[in-house]
Amino acid sequence: MIAFLRNTWRGLTSMRTALILLFLLALAAMPGALLPQRSLNSAKTADYIAQHGWWGRLLNKLQFFDVYASVWFSAVYLLLFISLVGCLLPRLFEYLKAVNAKPVLTPRNLKRMPHHVESTVDKAPVEVIADAKVRLRGWRMVVREEDDGGRTLSAEKGFLRETGNLVFHFAMLGLIVALALGKLFGYEGQVIVKADGSQEFCNSGVLGYDSFHPGLRVDGTDLSPFCLKVTSFTPTYLANGQPEKFEADLRYQAGDDIDNGTWRPYTLEVNSPLRTEGDRVYLLGNGYAPVFTVTFPNGEKRTMDTQWRTTDNITYLSEGATKFDPPGITDAQQRRTKQLAITGLFAPTAELRGTLLDSSYPDLRDPAVAVDVLQGDTGVDNGRGQSIFTVDQSLIDDGRLKRVLRTNMRPGEHRTLPDGTDISFDSVKRWVYLQVSHDPGQVWVLVFAICLIVGIGASLTIRRRRLWVRAAPADGGRTVVEVGGLARTDQAGYGEEFTRLSKDVLGGTR
Structure with missing residues (x-):
């Protein structure tokens, strides 16, 4: 029984279920737009029921003329709220953990990355990493020293994509609450x-x-x-x-x-x-x-x-x-x-x-x-x-x-x-x-609608990508520099950006 309840909760709080419930909510709202509603025009509703005989009486029993106050519409609305809360809270905790987390360690084999270049330069590893830090200003970075005297730099950018994603989903949740408050107290x-x-x-x-x-x-x-x-x-x-x-x-x-x-x-x-x-x-x-x-x-x-x-x-x-x-x-x-x-x-x-x-x-x-x-x-x-x-x-x-x-x-x-x-x-x-x-949730509906647009805009336009630089000492006082790149989301456009960044790092441009 416990396993059944646990699996049910996991299924309800999955993002797939939330999307399905959102679609069902939109589908459930259609009769409210297509059929006369008793709360808006009781006389027209009564005429519709009388004109359509048994079909009108059946729709009336199924609350199709009181859609937004019906049991089934309220059930979908409540399930969507629970689903969003259940799937967003764990994501929020993971996001808060990742806010102050350092970029991941530089992989041992950068050649396996989707984007990789390698070159030998006439600079010390410390100078290469210093130049790279200047070029990657604005990125989240961490520099580590390796046992052979080399240096590695791990950099990450586009973390605001996840921020926008969370803002979008929490704004949707807030929008649902604000609309419900308006229906309750307006x-x-x-x-x-x-x-x-x-x-x-x-x-x-x-x-x-x-x-x-x-x-x-x-x-x-x-x-x-x-x-x-x-x-x-x-x-x-x-x-x-x-x-x-x-x-x-x-x-x-x-x-x-x-x-x-x-x-x-x-x-x-x-x-x-x-x-x-x-x-x-x-x-x-x-x-x-x-x-x-x-x-x-x-x-x-x-x-x-x-x-x-x-x-x-x-x-x-x-x-x-x-x-x-x-x-x-x-x-x-x-x-x-x-x-x-x-x-x-x-x-x-x-x-x-x-x-x-x-x-x-x-x-x-x-x-x-x-x-x-x-x-x-x-x-x-x-x-x-x-x-x-x-x-x-x-x-x-x-x-x-x-x-x-x-x-x-x-x-x-x-x-x-x-x-x-x-x-x-x-x-x-x-x-x-x-x-x-009178709608006490009107201002909040506007606020959450703006947040929803800003959030979806950020999540669609910002790309999360990572860049690693390894500078290892080589013979003759030279340094072998490897640059690897990985786009954590859509890779479109990151190839050009990686090419520019790697040229600057390898060329030592400050």
């Missing part, structure tokens, strides 16, 4: 904020977000505290409608600013996130919120500016639903017969094709809406969650929500319903789509 949330300064967003809990994706160890109760509001949004478009630049002017407060009420300005752009309290705020998108005012028969008014979602990212044609509750009605059953929903399309630059509304440009040049006004039970008070962008189609199918008007409107226009209710299209507001990201 979070990501998206929120739509109106761009007129009227709406304040505070990072105080998950309820402030439209969607929130916490890390495995994040419960949403201890988020980094900061607040912001968008005072204006300025888009810049080319003549053909292509976006050139988006700028959102923010005012934000964090840390002590929250206590003393200080607001700081910042211009948020697509590739220029706001960094505060360890979080990053990104500008992801923008859109429009038509402003409607409903004047009920009793004279009371309700004004709503619910955001509508963009359906065409080129012309910014948008769709949505703005819902109203009638005032002064306390009876739930009666109120559910008088609720209103204004739903349809909004065009920032209207282009009518007959009575059909389309948009020809993304900016506000000639805004208009094409809406259906629905009256009845909108479902806003039935206790079930619903999308702010649509109405529940089942309420329409059941006859509880009926269309009482279909019309096109421009700002300033109004329409009157059969019961005397007046609806006006007042104006348009802008909104921006923000993403808040």
Whole structure:
């Protein structure tokens, strides 16, 4: 049993196993890129499962829609971590031993080396070795004296190759740990904020977000505290409608600013996130919120500016639903017969094709809406969650929500319903789509990524090679000099270097 465990550990901690596990990890991540993930879009995931029948249900049971939180992905990830630790620690100890180790002794028979030259010079062995030391400055060297009065020099260069190799592998290990920390303690949330300064967003809990994706160890109760509001949004478009630049002017407060009420300005752009309290705020998108005012028969008014979602990212044609509750009605059953929903399309630059509304440009040049006004039970008070962008189609199918008007409107226009209710299209507001990201391992991911590149660069470009010089006394006061060379890695290029070095050593060039 002990032998089995020992052999299993040796196999797991071998570099071959680490490479296989790294390949399996890359293979295991592919379903996360090819299939919808529940953590990113639960609705799309549910639709995929429903459309693919038994195959979708099988993939769901096998956790293919929660790849990065699945048991099998975590197992490969953990095994790769253990394998790298197990194979790198012994190499690190061997490396530390070799750091201060002297170059190996000069072999007795240098003629067996891949590179070898021999010559006789009119110098003493001490002079030959002294000249060689000057020529090999920068190499790790050791000089030894032999019994016959001769001298040997052992030199080695390229030890940083092993350093780069270890840096590369430890950086990969650090990268795995940093990514794991990000998944454990990071979070990501998206929120739509109106761009007129009227709406304040505070990072105080998950309820402030439209969607929130916490890390495995994040419960949403201890988020980094900061607040912001968008005072204006300025888009810049080319003549053909292509976006050139988006700028959102923010005012934000964090840390002590929250206590003393200080607001700081910042211009948020697509590739220029706001960094505060360890979080990053990104500008992801923008859109429009038509402003409607409903004047009920009793004279009371309700004004709503619910955001509508963009359906065409080129012309910014948008769709949505703005819902109203009638005032002064306390009876739930009666109120559910008088609720209103204004739903349809909004065009920032209207282009009518007959009575059909389309948009020809993304900016506000000639805004208009094409809406259906629905009256009845909108479902806003039935206790079930619903999308702010649509109405529940089942309420329409059941006859509880009926269309009482279909019309096109421009700002300033109004329409009157059969019961005397007046609806006006007042104006348009802008909104921006923000993403808040918190990743405690982000800086370390960058550091380890740089180390990984530096390490692999060093291990691929630096060559380890050894050179030996033996100077033995000969008759007539002359000295027999042998030079041997060995490339410990790829020999490409070392032949030319060895030729130059041996000529300098044999020629006595200082």
